[in-house]
Amino acid sequence: MRLSIPISAFVAAIVGFGGTLAIVIAAAHAVGASQIQTASWVTAICLAMAIESLWLSWRTKMPVITAWSTPGLALMAASTGFSIGEAVAAFIATAILLIATGLFRPLTQLISRIPPSVASGMLGGIVVTFALNAVKTVPVDPWLILPLIAAFFLIRVFHPALSVLSVLVGGGLAAFLTGRVGGLPTPELSTLTLIAPDFTAKAMIGLALPLYLVTMASQNLSGLAVLRAAGYHPEPGPLIGVTGLFSLLSASFGGSTTNLAAISAAICTGPDVHPDPAERWKTGPFYALAYLIFAIFGASLVAIFAVLPQSLIVLVAGLALMASLANALAIALKHEGDRMAATVTFVVTASGLTLFGVGAAFWGLITGLVVLFLDSLKKR
Numbered sequence: 001m002r003l004s005i006p007i008s009a010f011v012a013a014i015v016g017f018g019g020t021l022a023i024v025i026a027a028a029h030a031v032g033a034s035q036i037q038t039a040s041w042v043t044a045i046c047l048a049m050a051i052e053s054l055w056l057s058w059r060t061k062m063p064v065i066t067a068w069s070t071p072g073l074a075l076m077a078a079s080t081g082f083s084i085g086e087a088v089a090a091f092i093a094t095a096i097l098l099i100a101t102g103l104f105r106p107l108t109q110l111i112s113r114i115p116p117s118v119a120s121g122m123l124g125g126i127v128v129t130f131a132l133n134a135v136k137t138v139p140v141d142p143w144l145i146l147p148l149i150a151a152f153f154l155i156r157v158f159h160p161a162l163s164v165l166s167v168l169v170g171g172g173l174a175a176f177l178t179g180r181v182g183g184l185p186t187p188e189l190s191t192l193t194l195i196a197p198d199f200t201a202k203a204m205i206g207l208a209l210p211l212y213l214v215t216m217a218s219q220n221l222s223g224l225a226v227l228r229a230a231g232y233h234p235e236p237g238p239l240i241g242v243t244g245l246f247s248l249l250s251a252s253f254g255g256s257t258t259n260l261a262a263i264s265a266a267i268c269t270g271p272d273v274h275p276d277p278a279e280r281w282k283t284g285p286f287y288a289l290a291y292l293i294f295a296i297f298g299a300s301l302v303a304i305f306a307v308l309p310q311s312l313i314v315l316v317a318g319l320a321l322m323a324s325l326a327n328a329l330a331i332a333l334k335h336e337g338d339r340m341a342a343t344v345t346f347v348v349t350a351s352g353l354t355l356f357g358v359g360a361a362f363w364g365l366i367t368g369l370v371v372l373f374l375d376s377l378k379k380r
Helices: 004-030 035-060 070-077 084-103 105-112 116-136 142-158 160-177 201-229 236-251 263-269 277-296 298-307 310-320 322-332 336-351 360-379
Strands: 066-068 258-260
Touching (some): 004 263, 004 277, 004 310, 035 066, 035 277, 066 070, 066 263, 070 116, 084 236, 105 201, 116 310, 116 336, 142 310, 201 258, 236 258, 263 277, 310 322, 336 360
């Protein structure tokens, strides 16, 4: 045991939680969740991640770190016309699909065959709205927002992983000290609240299917790639199946989909954690402990976000997704032959189009695949 093991685990947990909690809040707000339901959402998903990371790391003796689906949450936050009941139904359906993917290897192979250009175009179209909204916060409160943007780009030069978290903490303190926040809420312990699912066709097609696709293509496959790059060779099925199982258990309490982490996992799998790869799995239990603490105080954390200026929350969410947007655009436009299909996917997804009650992410994926197919006919 080295001190670097718990330090790496706690840094990964704090960066993952603090840097993207604003996106969870935005997703909950988009589907009309109350503050109590949002607190239950955060608590349930943190508990699921704690148990998953503890069990998978101990069972496989690899640093298997899980996270919530940031692209999936961005998808929900950008959607309109869905209720919290429909969101819970989508979480349940997505979890069942993840369990099936873990049990049947051909499903994993099928998802991996979606062209990266189209999948990245869809992801880029989902998150670009957040980046644009972040810029739009400047005229709302320039004296708060402009220094935070400058701090973000300065800090990321030296420590990219802490840049978003620094903006959140610094912005929160600045808002409090300048009187933009009336007062901090009373600390309270979290509780879980059952939320009845509402299974509708538009929720299954417009939320569940895109959520499953972006979770698999943008999160689980990337998480597996991080582990393999660090010299580990996990069996994908059990890892994906376990995240699907705990996503199913947490869904009725509002917990959104969990999956294999990529950025957080990278912090826990490198040689800085421990020179012996066989010892790095011990980051999993410490990571789980951090998320157990987040789960216990989830209600207080949600309450704090509720009193912060809305412009600050929008800014943090946009900055948190900036790297995802840059990466998605780079992959989408990498191959010249796929650029038109990727661009069409991006544009349709970013448009917010809703047709027959089905959201833009689905139509972006479909139109991108159609254009890619037509381009392949031309090449023949």
